[in-house]
Amino acid sequence: MLSLSMDPVLDSGDKALAEQALLQRCVDGLEIARASIWLYDEKRNAIRCQQICPAQQAATELPALTRQQFPRYFAELDKKRVIKAVDARADNATFEFTEPYLIPQDIWSMLDVPLRYQGEVIGIICCEEIARYKHWTDEDAGFVGVLSDLYGRILAAAERQRYQQQLEHANERLESLVRERTANLQKTLDQLRQTQQHLIESEKMASLGNLVAGIAHEVNTPVGIGLTGISHCSYLLSALADSVRAGILGKTQLEQTLAELQHSTALVERNLHRAAELIRQFKQSAVDQSHYELHQFAIDDYIQAVLQTLLPFCRQHEVQLELDLNSGLVLHSYPGAIAQVLTNLVTNACIHAFEPPQAVERARIRVATQALSDGRLLLQLTDNGCGIPRDHLPRIFEPFFTTRRGRGGTGLGLSIVYNIVQKNLGGELTVASKPGIGTRFSLKLGSSSPES
Known part of the structure; x- marks a missing residue:
């Protein structure tokens, strides 16, 4: 499964x-x-x-x-x-x-x-x-x-792909028909926006599906260790019971068995706590990304919790996350929107920034926060990957612009990020990149948000 x-x-x-x-x-x-x-x-x-x-x-x-x-x-x-x-x-x-x-x-x-x-x-x-x-x-x-x-x-x-093909075909036709069908242009654009919103929602669910798969794989390790520990405890207790029934139980055997039981139960407890924490973090992140609600929260702690849920995805792509979270700010904003922005930026970097594959020690993404003088937050995500070509840089936030056409790329990831930052968070998003050196996304936002 x-x-x-x-x-x-x-x-x-x-x-x-x-x-x-x-x-x-x-x-x-x-x-x-x-x-x-x-x-x-x-x-x-x-x-x-x-x-x-x-x-x-x-x-x-x-x-x-x-x-x-x-x-x-x-x-x-x-x-x-x-x-x-x-x-x-x-x-x-x-x-x-x-x-x-x-x-x-x-x-x-x-x-x-x-x-x-x-x-x-x-x-x-x-x-x-x-x-x-x-x-x-x-x-x-x-x-x-x-x-x-x-x-x-x-x-x-399948529905998402069908919508995407319909939209791409519509965009191609609009370029040739715009001069002769000006009167119908607004109606057509309204239909495109509505269909695009459906596609964006499907893309969000697909990203949550990737998150589910990564967390399931991560939880498997502590649960497996816990099962092994419990099995060992069962074996020790069975051996102890056999010695008692045979009347050969000595002090040395009892002390050794108790020591091993204490060690095994401690091991089981630590790993079950780890599994529970992973599940809690995933549940919070998934709920936040599915329903945007206004909350007051410590931004540094929240970003760290979101990035914890992305660690399995990063390890799968052999990318190391580095954190420098020092803003100390408490925001009154939409944590789910921020989680969606972080998820898309990190996964986008893992997929695009290190292709062709880089050496493992070079594959790094650094996430940093700091408080600006006007009370706003500056959130920066920097990778040391292949960078973005200069002629692509002005188009990266356009819907359906992708360099991975036919290989699973939809061209919606950064477009979704830009829309969320502008529409839900009322912030500013900029990007700087140098081919062969890396890329930096900078997000500035405050506590006020224009739309619920």
Whole structure:
């Protein structure tokens, strides 16, 4: 599940490829013959197969299942609950499929889990066992339920790519039509802004997805150490109990066992505290970035907490974070907006500043704060990467300007940063860069913010 959540194919916009990756994890995780994705039609009177794994049979070759043909099955789907049919040919929800579907496909057991997107059930993930019965457990249903949640990321990425293609096409056409369609220009621009806002929201969720994957990987280490420590404690207690029952327990063995137990429990406690702190930091950062709310907070402490959640992403790109937080300011502003700005600037630097890859000791990002004489904050983020070419520098804040077209770049990261600084924080954002030396982003902001 962790490898799937970190797989970039989920956010690539290639819906068919991402669906295959998700279904393959389902087949491997449950050790079943096949799995498929079925979606409702517009009137919700039929479901059609969109993707099947293994892809030995095309999804289009499977018949559509209609409400008129299978009323009992659709009645169960309408309840929006999991269908666990160990004997699919006798189960009340699925027996209608026996002649037209189960026997021709040699299917014996079915597990259907609802697919939800934007609060609505849009279809099911169907897990099927061939030639034998499969006794589905609650753990099986829970596993497929998590996969169904990840399917929302696939749809969001496909929708984001579709919006992006539509906007790029519209921008190209505007350049040629602007002189002859002046009267319609304002209406078209309004539509573009609305669509762009949807795309920005999707991009924010994608960045939170990267954060989730990094934190999950980071939490795995202290949790693993904790499990090892607990197992060792269990072994020591078992050995101690054996000695007591055998009547051979001596003072030396007792003292050694107690010492090892104290050491192991201390180790477990430290690592569980570490895992809890990582989860707390991630939860706060994710909530802040999802909902901008006005708060009073110590900016240096908050920046340090946000950067802690970005450490796994930086380590993944072999980039070292250096902090020099000495402003001492308390701001009345939007911490979520500041967290989004920091996240985008740091991830943007990790991806772009050190390509082609630099030596590990050179890959550094320095984040510094200081109080200005007018009471405002100066926040600077400096990297020692490849720098920005002079002809690109005036365009880096433009929507869709990217040097990574076709390699996952959307050209929205710095545009989002600029909009947040201007619109939500009422601040000033500038950039200075020298090719081969590095880049510095400077942000000035105070406690007042123009919009809620």
